[in-house]
Amino acid sequence: xxxxxxxxxxxxxxxxxxxxxxxxxxxxxxxxxxxxxxxxxxxxxxxxxxxxxxxxxxxxxxxxxxxxxxxxxxxxxxxxxxxxxxxxxxxxxxxxxxxxxxxxxxxxxxxxxxxxxxxxxxxxxxxxxxxxxxxxxxxxxxxxxxxxxxxxxxxxxxxxxxxxxxxxxxxxxxxxxxxxxxxxxxxxxxxxxxxxxxxxxxxxxxxxxxxxxxxxxxxxxxxxxxxxxxxxxxxxxxxxxxxxxxxxxxxxxxxxxxxxxxxxxxxxxxxxxxxxxxxxxxxxxxxxxxxxxxxxxxxxxxxxxxxxxxxxxxxxxxxxxxxxxxxxxxxxxxxxxxxxxxxxxxxxxxxxxxxxxxxxxxxxxxxxxxxxxxxxxxxxxxxxxxxxxxxxxxxxxxxxxxxxxxxxxxxxxxxxxxxxxxxxxxxxxxxxxxxxxxxxxxxxxxxxxxxxxxxxxxxxxxxxxxxxxxxxxxxxxxxxxxxxxxxxxxxxxxxxxxxxxxxxxxxxxxxxxxxxxxxxxxxxxxxxxxxxxxxxxxxxxxxxxxxxxxxxxxxxxxxxxxxxxxxxxxxxxxxxxxxxxxxxxxxxxxxxxxxxxxxxxxxxxxxxxxxxxxxxxxxxxxxxxxxxxxxx
Ligand SMILES: Cc1cc2nc3c(=O)[nH]c(=O)nc-3n(C[C@H](O)[C@H](O)[C@H](O)COP(=O)(O)OP(=O)(O)OC[C@H]3O[C@@H](n4cnc5c(N)ncnc54)[C@H](O)[C@@H]3O)c2cc1C
Numbered sequence: 001x002x003x004x005x006x007x008x009x010x011x012x013x014x015x016x017x018x019x020x021x022x023x024x025x026x027x028x029x030x031x032x033x034x035x036x037x038x039x040x041x042x043x044x045x046x047x048x049x050x051x052x053x054x055x056x057x058x059x060x061x062x063x064x065x066x067x068x069x070x071x072x073x074x075x076x077x078x079x080x081x082x083x084x085x086x087x088x089x090x091x092x093x094x095x096x097x098x099x100x101x102x103x104x105x106x107x108x109x110x111x112x113x114x115x116x117x118x119x120x121x122x123x124x125x126x127x128x129x130x131x132x133x134x135x136x137x138x139x140x141x142x143x144x145x146x147x148x149x150x151x152x153x154x155x156x157x158x159x160x161x162x163x164x165x166x167x168x169x170x171x172x173x174x175x176x177x178x179x180x181x182x183x184x185x186x187x188x189x190x191x192x193x194x195x196x197x198x199x200x201x202x203x204x205x206x207x208x209x210x211x212x213x214x215x216x217x218x219x220x221x222x223x224x225x226x227x228x229x230x231x232x233x234x235x236x237x238x239x240x241x242x243x244x245x246x247x248x249x250x251x252x253x254x255x256x257x258x259x260x261x262x263x264x265x266x267x268x269x270x271x272x273x274x275x276x277x278x279x280x281x282x283x284x285x286x287x288x289x290x291x292x293x294x295x296x297x298x299x300x301x302x303x304x305x306x307x308x309x310x311x312x313x314x315x316x317x318x319x320x321x322x323x324x325x326x327x328x329x330x331x332x333x334x335x336x337x338x339x340x341x342x343x344x345x346x347x348x349x350x351x352x353x354x355x356x357x358x359x360x361x362x363x364x365x366x367x368x369x370x371x372x373x374x375x376x377x378x379x380x381x382x383x384x385x386x387x388x389x390x391x392x393x394x395x396x397x398x399x400x401x402x403x404x405x406x407x408x409x410x411x412x413x414x415x416x417x418x419x420x421x422x423x424x425x426x427x428x429x430x431x432x433x434x435x436x437x438x439x440x441x442x443x444x445x446x447x448x449x450x451x452x453x454x455x456x457x458x459x460x461x462x463x464x465x466x467x468x469x470x471x472x473x474x475x476x477x478x479x480x481x482x483x484x485x486x487x488x489x490x491x492x493x494x495x496x497x498x499x500x501x502x503x504x505x506x507x508x509x510x511x512x513x514x515x516x517x518x519x520x521x522x523x524x525x526x527x528x529x530x531x532x533x534x535x536x537x538x539x540x541x542x543x544x545x546x547x548x549x550x551x552x553x554x555x556x557x558x559x560x561x562x563x564x565x566x567x568x569x570x571x572x573x574x575x576x577x578x579x580x581x582x583x584x585x586x587x588x589x590x591x592x593x594x595x596x597x598x599x600x601x602x603x604x605x606x607x608x609x610x611x612x613x614x615x616x617x618x619x620x621x622x623x624x625x626x627x628x629x630x631x632x
Contacts, residue, residue: 054158069105115161197291232270248294331621480577597625
């Protein structure tokens with residue numbers, strides 16, 4: 001079978017229009033759109049405050065422990081007396097018990113607040129609350145704080161924590177057991193913490209039923225139930241909430257309803273002791289949901305499968321429109337992310353099998369990062385999205401009449417909608433003969449080559465001997481002062497003046513000249529003037545020479561000419577000036593602008609030669625030329 005036929009079979013071959021296909025969908029668009037909006041609101045809303053509420057919860061629990069620790073520290077004899085007489089721990093002598101308790105109460109809070117070794121800290125603090133509940137005065141605060149800490153011991157802290165900040169680096173590191181440890185902690189967060197939440201739910205439901213006197217556990221069991229949280233609640237209300245907790249239904253609504261209710265009963269004095277902990281628990285319940293074996297999860301899973309369209313690729317009905325997205329840069333990825341929740345089949349084609357985070361290319365070029373740090377495999381990004389298929393292939397033609405995309409010369413895909421997000425490449429403004437002397441920075445290969453050039457210049461200078469050659473080698477010219485040029489100039493200056501400053505013996509790397517050439521009157525012309533001025537000051541403090549209103553007129557081996565008369569002797573010229581859009585306009589035979597960008601209307605629909613929008617084809621990102629948004 002020819003490759004084109006194989007691809008055709010895999011693509012959407014039905015001749016029906018997108019509108020016809022959508023009409024065949026079981027649920028009308030209104031239901032789908034409304035449902036999706038609700039679910040999105042529900043999921044986003046619950047997670048939105050979590051980074052901050054997590055910090056607040058950890059802080060408040062830590063303060064509770066710390067206060068108790070400080071009281072013990074101020075009255076050590078009293079602490080030992082209590083450990084001996086009030087809450088003796090059978091297997092420890094009083095001084096050891098008091099010392100252990102004090103250590104946990106002082107060190108645990110610091111770790112919990114910083115989010116550093118949070119899991120062991122939380123587990124140890126939870127153990128202390130359990131011991132305290134078992135052998136000292138049982139309190140609801142102990143119980144709820146203990147439950148929250150046990151949950152933290154499995155879930156770990158939120159993103160504002162040292163643990164989360166270093167996890168990525170540790171996972172990639174060569175430290176023994178580092179990767180398994182991080183994988184285990186991710187497993188605990190994703191799989192085990194929901195189970196802990198389910199157990200906690202049932203425990204709270206039992207307390208509510210106990211409060212409603214529908215069950216009568218023994219006094220010993222009641223010591224372990226946080227029943228007093230619900231002091232004041234009429235029996236019928238307790239039964240309703242017990243049902244909601246048992247089934248795990250409506251976690252968000254339950255949290256928002258219980259919060260004012262408990263507060264109100266506390267204010268009117270129905271509670272034996274006022275405590276913050278129920279509210280902290282509700283903060284977690286609202287953000288993280290009802291967990292394992294809950295109605296909430298079952299409903300979301302059903303919605304996902306039936307209305308939100310989370311299906312395996314093989315199960316996708318033929319009637320779902322086929323959207324082909326070319327390019328997995330920022331534009332292409334954003335398009336897939338937005339579209340993948342619709343009843344569509346998406347094919348994402350890129351000539352590379354990784355997404356490149358271009359803004360950090362300059363850090364590869366200056367040896368601060370490694371290529372793998374800024375390249376993410378595209379396939380792995382969408383491994384959980386059944387309706388997204390990733391193809392590594394280079395698109396070389398489009399046939400709008402037949403609605404086909406051709407890639408790798410002879411493979412063809414049919415599309416219902418086509419999104420072009422193929423980015424841009426360097427442009428030497430028609431002076432392609434400069435390319436060998438002035439490499440640009442657009443790909444990993446470019447960045448590695450530029451890194452080689454920069455580092456090699458220092459190496460050659462160390463060995464050169466001839467002062468004129470040394471000066472040439474230690475002169476770096478960057479053409480173009482947009483973000484790339486500015487970042488590159490700053491990074492080379494830092495490299496020369498800080499990173500390698502003491503590594504050479506015959507040359508002084510700090511004496512390197514870094515010259516940033518800009519044809520316009522200021523650097524960073526697309527940014528506000530105040531930012532240009534700040535960037536100018538920062539670069540000048542780093543020793544970068546900035547030449548504005550200077551147009552490069554010639555680049556040859558070992559020299560750059562600026563204007564008519566200025567010649568700079570240099571062996572390293574880096575190009576950060578012009579960009580040209582991908583050939584998308586040529587593939588389509590559509591209109592383009594001066595930089596080759598496909599002209600689009602304000603819905604990003606490509607315009608044909610007559611300026612009319614082509615219904616099925618969109619262009620986005622660097623390859624699209626749009627006047628719809630003026631930057632305000
Ligand atoms: C060094 C550097 C620094 C930058 N710094 C910043 C910054 O600080 N801030 C900022 O806002 N912007 C910055 N930018 C610009 C920003 O990176 C781009 O605006 C952005 O990447 C454009 O996204 P895109 O999706 O349009 O194209 P790209 O991200 O370029 O993605 C295009 C994708 O299409 C693929 N592709 C191209 N042709 C084909 C084909 N024929 N077939 C299949 N696949 C193809 C490519 O492999 C690529 O994956 C920087 C750019 C560079 C180069």
